[in-house]
Amino acid sequence: MAERIAPVRRVLGSWDVIVLLAVVAVATVGAFTIEGVASPRFWRFVALEALPIALIALPMTLVVITGEIDLSVASVLGLTCTVMGQLWVSGVTSLPLLIALCLLLGAVLGAVNGLFVTGFGLPSLAVTIGTLALYRGLAYVVLGDRAVANYPREWTSSAIAPIPGTTIPWMILVLAALAVVFAVVLHATPVGRALYAMGNNAEAARFAGVNVRLTKFWLFVATGTMSALAGVFWTLRFASARADNGSGLELAVVAAVLLGGVSIFGGRGALLGVLAAVALLGVLRNALQLAYVPANTLTVITGALLIASVVGPNVAGMLRERLRRRRSTAPTATPTT
Amino acid sequence: MPTPVLALEGVSKSFGAVAALRDVHLELHAHEAHGLVGENGAGKSTLVKILAGVHAPDTGTITLDGRPLRPAGPADARAAGIAVIYQEPTLFPDLSVSENIFMGRQPLRSLRRIDTALMRARAAELFDRLGVRLDPDRPARGLSIADQQLVEIAKAISLDARVLVMDEPTAALSGVEVERLFAVTRSLRDAGTAVLFISHRFDEVFALCQRITVMRDGRWVSTDPASALGVDEVVRRMVGREVSAMYPRQDSAAGAPRLQVRGLTRRGAFADVGFTVHAGEIVALAGLVGAGRSEVSRAIFGVDRYDSGEVLVDGVRLPPGDIAAAIRAGLALVPEDRRQQGLVMELSVERNTNLPRRWRLTRGGLLFGGAERRAAVGWAQRLQVKAGRLTDPVSTLSGGNQQKVVLAKWLATEPKVLIVDEPTRGIDVGTKAEVHRLLSELAADGVAVLMVSSELPEVLGMADRVLVMHEGRLTADIPRARADQETVMRAATGQAAAA
Numbered sequence: 058m059a060e061r062i063a064p065v066r067r068v069l070g071s072w073d074v075i076v077l078l079a080v081v082a083v084a085t086v087g088a089f090t091i092e093g094v095a096s097p098r099f100w101r102f103v104a105l106e107a108l109p110i111a112l113i114a115l116p117m118t119l120v121v122i123t124g125e126i127d128l129s130v131a132s133v134l135g136l137t138c139t140v141m142g143q144l145w146v147s148g149v150t151s152l153p154l155l156i157a158l159c160l161l162l163g164a165v166l167g168a169v170n171g172l173f174v175t176g177f178g179l180p181s182l183a184v185t186i187g188t189l190a191l192y193r194g195l196a197y198v199v200l201g202d203r204a205v206a207n208y209p210r211e212w213t214s215s216a217i218a219p220i221p222g223t224t225i226p227w228m229i230l231v232l233a234a235l236a237v238v239f240a241v242v243l244h245a246t247p248v249g250r251a252l253y254a255m256g257n258n259a260e261a262a263r264f265a266g267v268n269v270r271l272t273k274f275w276l277f278v279a280t281g282t283m284s285a286l287a288g289v290f291w292t293l294r295f296a297s298a299r300a301d302n303g304s305g306l307e308l309a310v311v312a313a314v315l316l317g318g319v320s321i322f323g324g325r326g327a328l329l330g331v332l333a334a335v336a337l338l339g340v341l342r343n344a345l346q347l348a349y350v351p352a353n354t355l356t357v358i359t360g361a362l363l364i365a366s367v368v369g370p371n372v373a374g375m376l377r378e379r380l381r382r383r384r385s386t387a388p389t390a391t392p393t394t
Numbered sequence: 395m396p397t398p399v400l401a402l403e404g405v406s407k408s409f410g411a412v413a414a415l416r417d418v419h420l421e422l423h424a425h426e427a428h429g430l431v432g433e434n435g436a437g438k439s440t441l442v443k444i445l446a447g448v449h450a451p452d453t454g455t456i457t458l459d460g461r462p463l464r465p466a467g468p469a470d471a472r473a474a475g476i477a478v479i480y481q482e483p484t485l486f487p488d489l490s491v492s493e494n495i496f497m498g499r500q501p502l503r504s505l506r507r508i509d510t511a512l513m514r515a516r517a518a519e520l521f522d523r524l525g526v527r528l529d530p531d532r533p534a535r536g537l538s539i540a541d542q543q544l545v546e547i548a549k550a551i552s553l554d555a556r557v558l559v560m561d562e563p564t565a566a567l568s569g570v571e572v573e574r575l576f577a578v579t580r581s582l583r584d585a586g587t588a589v590l591f592i593s594h595r596f597d598e599v600f601a602l603c604q605r606i607t608v609m610r611d612g613r614w615v616s617t618d619p620a621s622a623l624g625v626d627e628v629v630r631r632m633v634g635r636e637v638s639a640m641y642p643r644q645d646s647a648a649g650a651p652r653l654q655v656r657g658l659t660r661r662g663a664f665a666d667v668g669f670t671v672h673a674g675e676i677v678a679l680a681g682l683v684g685a686g687r688s689e690v691s692r693a694i695f696g697v698d699r700y701d702s703g704e705v706l707v708d709g710v711r712l713p714p715g716d717i718a719a720a721i722r723a724g725l726a727l728v729p730e731d732r733r734q735q736g737l738v739m740e741l742s743v744e745r746n747t748n749l750p751r752r753w754r755l756t757r758g759g760l761l762f763g764g765a766e767r768r769a770a771v772g773w774a775q776r777l778q779v780k781a782g783r784l785t786d787p788v789s790t791l792s793g794g795n796q797q798k799v800v801l802a803k804w805l806a807t808e809p810k811v812l813i814v815d816e817p818t819r820g821i822d823v824g825t826k827a828e829v830h831r832l833l834s835e836l837a838a839d840g841v842a843v844l845m846v847s848s849e850l851p852e853v854l855g856m857a858d859r860v861l862v863m864h865e866g867r868l869t870a871d872i873p874r875a876r877a878d879q880e881t882v883m884r885a886a887t888g889q890a891a892a893a
Binding site: 245249253254261324393 | 399696717718720721727734735737738739740741745748749750752753755756759760761762787801
C-alpha cells in the first residue's frame with residue numbers, strides 16, 4: 058500500500074514546485090513570443106494586479122486548510138473601500154487613522170463570519186455566501202452609486218510607488234513580509250500543526266487539546282482584516298472608493314488557493330504553492346492580454362486552466378481517498394454486542 | 395415440539411481475522427418469546443444483523459417456516475417476515491406517523507396518488523390492535539423513543555412479520571414504558587409471532603421469555619427453559635472462561651490520590667459518580683456498553699461538559715470542558731475510537747505523536763524539524779512502533795501499531811493520570827500483551843491509570859480495584875482480592891450492589 062501511494066504523494070508534495078516552474082515557463086515563453094512581456098512595465102502591472110489577491114490568499118490558505126472557506130472577502134474589501142471613502146469625506150484626514158479604522162472594520166466583519174461558523178456551528182460556505190451579499194449590500198448603503206475619488210495625490214502615488222531603482226511596487230515588500238509571517242505560522246509553529254490536524258479530522262484534533270472553534274474564529278478575523286488591508290490598497294491604487302470595488306475577487310482568491318494545491322476538503326496544501334498560483338494566474342492573464350487575446354477568450358482560457366489544474370491534484374487526492382475508504386470500509390475487526 | 399418458525403443451523407461469521415459468530419444454533423417458535431443474553435462482544439449484535447439481512451453468514455443455514463432464507467439485504471429480510479426493533483429506531487422525523495409506517499408501500503388511489511385517508515385509517519387500526527394511543531397524523535419528530543418503537547412495531551405488524559427481533563429495546567425506556575412495550579409484545583406473542591428478545595436486564599428477560607439462550611465469545615452456550623434457570627446460572631454461563639496469563643500485573647504500592655472525581659453528573663448520561671485513583675494504581679471501570687463509562691471518562695478529560703461535580707488532579711480542580719487545561723494538568727485520554735478520536739489518519743506518525751505536546755517542542759515559539767523528528771523517534775522506539783518511515787501517514791500502519799502511536803502520543807506528555815478507554819479493542823493478541831505490560835510499568839512509575847474495558851478478563855487481570863457502572867451510576871467498588879467475574883457481572887447488570 059505504502060509503495061502504491063508514494064509516487065502520488067511525491068507529486069502532490071512537490072505541487073508547489075510544479076506551479077512555480079509553470080510561472081517561469083509561461084514568463085519565458087511569453088517574453089520570447091509576446092511583445093512587452095519582457096518589459097519592466099509588464100511586471101509592475103502584474104504585481105499591482107496580483108497584490109490584493111495575494112494579500113487575501115494568505116489567510117484564505119489557512120482557512121481552507123482547516124476545511125472552511127470564506128467567500129465574503131471581496132465584499133469585505135468593497136465595504137472597506139466605501140467606509141474609507143465616507144470617513145475621508147466626513148473629515149478623517151489622517152492616513153494612519155484611516156487605515157487603522159479600516160483594519161478594525163475588517164476584523165469585525167471577519168469576526169461576524171467567525172461567530173456564525175464557530176459559535177452557531179453553521180457551514181462556512183453558507184454563512185459567507187450570506188455575508189458576501191450582506192457586506193456588498195452594506196457597501197451600497199454607505200456610498201450608493203457615488204465614488205469618492207479626491208484623495209491627496211501623495212497618498213495615491215505612494216500606494217503604488219516603486220522600490221527605488223526598480224519598477225516593482227514597494228507594497229510587494231509588505232506582501233513578502235506578511236507572506237513570511239503566514240508561512241512561518243503555517244509551517245513552523247504549533248498553531249500550523251493544529252491547522253492541518255483539524256482540517257483532516259477535527260474530532261481527533263480536539264481530543265489532542267486543540268481548541269478548534271477558537272482557532273477557526275481567529276482565522277476568520279484574520280481573513281477579514283487582510284481583506285480590509287487589500288481594500289485600503291485597492292482604494293488608493295485606483296484613487297476611487299466605490300461600492301462595487303473588487304466585486305468577484307473572491308473567486309480569483311479561491312481559484313489561486315486551489316490551484317496552489319490546497320485541498321478544498323482541508324488538511325493539505327502549502328503557502329508557497331498558493332503564492333506561485335497567484336503569480337501564475339496574474340502572468341498568464343496579462344500576457345494573453347498583451348497578445349490581444351480577446352477578453353472573452355481570456356476568460357475561457359483561464360477558466361479551463363483552473364478546472365484542469367484544480368482537478369489535477371484533487372483527482373490524485375480523490376483516488377488516494379477512495380483507496381483509503383475501500384480499505385477502511387473493509388469490515389472492521391470489532392463487532393460489538 | 396412443532397417445527398420452528400425460524401431456525402439457525404451452524405451459522406458462522408468472521409470479520410477479517412476476528413470470528414464474531416462460530417457455529418451458532420437457534421430455534422424460534424410461534425407463540426414464544428425467546429431471550430438472548432451474553433456479554434459485550436458475545437456476538438449478539440452480529441446475530442441480529444444477520445437476521446436483519448445486514449450481513450450474510452459465512453456458513454450455516456437459516457430457515458424460515460421450513461424454507462431456506464438468504465436475504466440479499468434488509469429489505470429482503472423484512473419482506474420475508476423478519477422485523478427488527480432497535481434500541482433507537484430511525485424514523486423519518488418530518489413525516490407523519492402513518493407515512494412512516496407505510497413508507498414505500500402506501501395505499502394508492504387512481505393515478506397513483508397516495509390514499510392518505512386509507513393510510514390513516516389503517517394506522518389507527520394498527521394502534522387499536524396494539525392497544526396504544528398514538529395520533530397517526532402527528533410527525534415522528536418529538537416522539538419519545540418508546541413511542542418510536544411502537545411505530546416500528548406497528549410497521550412490523552402491518553408487514554405480517556413472523557419474527558420480531560428486539561435488540562435491547564428497553565435500554566432507553568422508563569419503567570412504565572417498559573411495561574407498555576411488554577404488554578404489546580406479549581399480545582403479539584400470544585397471537586403467534588415468534589419474538590427474539592435481547593437484553594442486559596435479566597429481570598426483563600425472565601419476565602418476558604419462555605426460553606433463554608446464552609452466548610459467549612461468538613458461540614452458542616446453552617438454550618433452556620427460563621423456569622429451569624436462575625439469574626446466577628445465566629451469569630455463570632455468560633462469563634464462564636478462564637483468565638489467561640496475558641496480564642503481567644506487577645504489584646505496586648498505591649500512593650497519594652492523583653485523580654479525584656466527586657459527584658460528577660451529566661443529565662441523561664451519568665449521575666453522582668465519585669471515585670479516587672491513587673498514584674501507582676490501575677483502576678478498571680467496568681460495566682456494560684451504554685452504562686456511561688466512556689461518557690464519564692470523556693467528561694473527566696474535558697471533551698464533554700458536566701452539569702455538576704468536580705474533577706481534581708493532584709488536588710487541583712480542573713476547569714470543566716477544557717481539554718488543553720486537562721492536558722496541562724497531567725491528564726491523558728486514549729479514546730475509545732482510535733480512527734476518529736485517537737489519530738488523524740492522514741497525518742504522519744511523527745505529527746500524530748507530537749500533536750498533544752506540540753507547544754513543548756518549540757524553541758522561541760517555532761518548531762524545528764530535527765527536534766520533532768528526535769522526539770517522535772524516541773517514543774516510537776520505546777513502544778516498538780512498526781512503521782516504514784515516521785513520515786508515513788498513520789493510516790498505513792496496522793491496528794495494533796496505530797494503537798501504539800496513540801499510546802506514544804499520550805505517554806510523550808508524561809501524564810500523571812492516564813485514562814485508557816478500551817485500550818486493546820481490535821488489536822492482535824501479541825500487541826495486547828505489550829499494552830498490558832506497558833500499563834503495568836506506568837503504574838509502577840507512579841502514574842494513576844483509569845482503564846475502561848468491556849473485557850472482563852482484562853479488567854480482572856490488570857486492575858487493583860474494579861469500579862462497576864450500571865445505567866449511569868457507580869454500583870460497586872471491588873478490591874482486587876474480591877473481584878471475580880460473577881461479582882462484576884452482577885454489579886454491571888444491576889443485580890446485587892456489591893459493597
